[in-house]
Amino acid sequence: MIPLELQPHSVASRPLATVKSPTKLAMALGSLLLLAMMPATWLPSVSIGLGLVYMVIVVLNRISVLFLLKRIVCVIPFVLCILFFHYKSMGLQGSFHFLIRSTFSVATLVLFTATTPFPQILSSLKAFRVPHLFVLVLALAYRYMALVQSELSNMHRSVTLRTSHLGHFERWRLYGRMMGSLFLKAFDRSERVHHAMLCRGFHGDLN
Amino acid sequence: MKDLSFAYPGNEPVFKGFSLAVGKGETCGLIGANGTGKSTLLLLICGLLQGHGEICLEGQVLEKANAAAFRRRLSMVFQNPDDQLFMPTIFEDVAFGLDQFGWDEETVRRTVRTSLDGVGITVDWSQSSQQLSLGQKKRVCLAAALARNAPLMLLDEPTNELDPKGRRELLRSLDDIDATKLIVTHDLDLVATHCDRVCLLGRGGMIAEGKPTEIMTQEALMEAHDLEVPLTFKMG
Numbered sequence: 001m002i003p004l005e006l007q008p009h010s011v012a013s014r015p016l017a018t019v020k021s022p023t024k025l026a027m028a029l030g031s032l033l034l035l036a037m038m039p040a041t042w043l044p045s046v047s048i049g050l051g052l053v054y055m056v057i058v059v060l061n062r063i064s065v066l067f068l069l070k071r072i073v074c075v076i077p078f079v080l081c082i083l084f085f086h087y088k089s090m091g092l093q094g095s096f097h098f099l100i101r102s103t104f105s106v107a108t109l110v111l112f113t114a115t116t117p118f119p120q121i122l123s124s125l126k127a128f129r130v131p132h133l134f135v136l137v138l139a140l141a142y143r144y145m146a147l148v149q150s151e152l153s154n155m156h157r158s159v160t161l162r163t164s165h166l167g168h169f170e171r172w173r174l175y176g177r178m179m180g181s182l183f184l185k186a187f188d189r190s191e192r193v194h195h196a197m198l199c200r201g202f203h204g205d206l207n
Numbered sequence: 208m209k210d211l212s213f214a215y216p217g218n219e220p221v222f223k224g225f226s227l228a229v230g231k232g233e234t235c236g237l238i239g240a241n242g243t244g245k246s247t248l249l250l251l252i253c254g255l256l257q258g259h260g261e262i263c264l265e266g267q268v269l270e271k272a273n274a275a276a277f278r279r280r281l282s283m284v285f286q287n288p289d290d291q292l293f294m295p296t297i298f299e300d301v302a303f304g305l306d307q308f309g310w311d312e313e314t315v316r317r318t319v320r321t322s323l324d325g326v327g328i329t330v331d332w333s334q335s336s337q338q339l340s341l342g343q344k345k346r347v348c349l350a351a352a353l354a355r356n357a358p359l360m361l362l363d364e365p366t367n368e369l370d371p372k373g374r375r376e377l378l379r380s381l382d383d384i385d386a387t388k389l390i391v392t393h394d395l396d397l398v399a400t401h402c403d404r405v406c407l408l409g410r411g412g413m414i415a416e417g418k419p420t421e422i423m424t425q426e427a428l429m430e431a432h433d434l435e436v437p438l439t440f441k442m443g
Contacts, residue, residue, distance in 0.1 A: 139295045192290040199283045201307030
């Protein structure tokens with residue numbers, strides 16, 4: 001199976017990986033709250049301050065800037081979508097502030113998740129008394145993301161081997177159709193996982 | 208099992224009047240070509256599929272209403288360990304069933320340790336099972352089933368896709384289990400060497416049952432059901 005490279009920077013040798021995960025989660029939540037609730041007049045100074053802190057984190061933990069930027073850019077379309085619908089009420093300055101807050105919020109989450117092994121993220125969520133069901137759903141989603149990725153790469157390999165005559169457009173159309181098959185496979189697996197849970201006494205309540 | 212019948216919607220019956228009795232402490236192998244309902248039979252025994260007929264375990268009859276209680280007395284190792292291991296860590300995976308049955312924390316901790324030690328899992332138990340090899344994953348599944356200490360253990364293709372070392376280690380762990388075992392497998396040598404009894408399934412139900420030396424040495428019978436005489440018997 002191809003390993004899912006979600007957390008390439010969570011290796012123990014990096015400085016931020018040695019900080020206890022509940023502390024990191026508290027710091028990340030604090031930053032998010034600050035970004036969401038601070039008055040607009042604080043924005044320039046807080047942005048510069050956070051920007052510097054994040055730069056230090058990136059350098060010390062040898063996090064690739066491209067890795068960080070790629071993840072931030074993934075979220076920008078959603079932010080732009082929100083801005084599109086609320087531009088009238090926000091105005092130009094408000095939209096710009098919203099963009100800055102969103103970008104820093106995403107950067108905070110990316111840095112936290114990239115430098116903390118997933119089981120530790122889950123245990124810190126538990127420590128913060130996040131409902132167990134929510135934590136378990138997260139754990140299951142993470143656990144099976146790797147399997148879905150492996151399934152996708154198998155399908156991709158199979159298509160590549162058998163469709164050398166197809167152009168890009170036709171191949172993408174084929175991928176579109178394959179999504180249906182992937183959905184069925186995922187459904188089938190969810191059924192089997194549910195069976196395994198029932199066999200081990202699962203009765204809908206996790207505690 | 209007595210007079211068991213089952214069909215998937217819109218399909219031919221998988222079982223028609225199927226009966227099988229397995230004695231306490233016995234290891235019974237279920238063999239047959241693909242599509243003869245071997246795995247389906249395990250799901251029926253777990254009450255995860257509902258058929259007609261009677262399934263009884265140590266005097267308790269399986270009914271829709273008591274399926275959850277019935278499942279307390281059996282444990283199952285699924286064919287694909289990725290279906291069975293879903294918790295964030297190895298330890299939590301093995302503890303899952305015990306937690307669900309309301310065992311106290313200290314007993315759970317002790318039992319999980321004993322079970323993982325018993326199947327020879329020596330890696331850090333706080334890591335995710337995703338990082339284990341297939342052989343190790345299978346043994347974690349076995350540990351999860353063992354931890355429950357249920358009187359009946361169902362195993363679906365336990366040696367499937369294992370390398371020789373993984374297979375050897377898994378079989379060694381299986382030998383140490385005292386529970387009654389029902390093993391569905393295409394690994395005919397496993398049945399020949401580790402099972403007290405074998406049931407050959409065909410379309411519609413049971414074709415033959417008996418000791419592996421009686422059933423699996425019949426070349427014509429085995430070949431008629433897309434199987435072959437295991438090497439263990441061929442080599443004498």
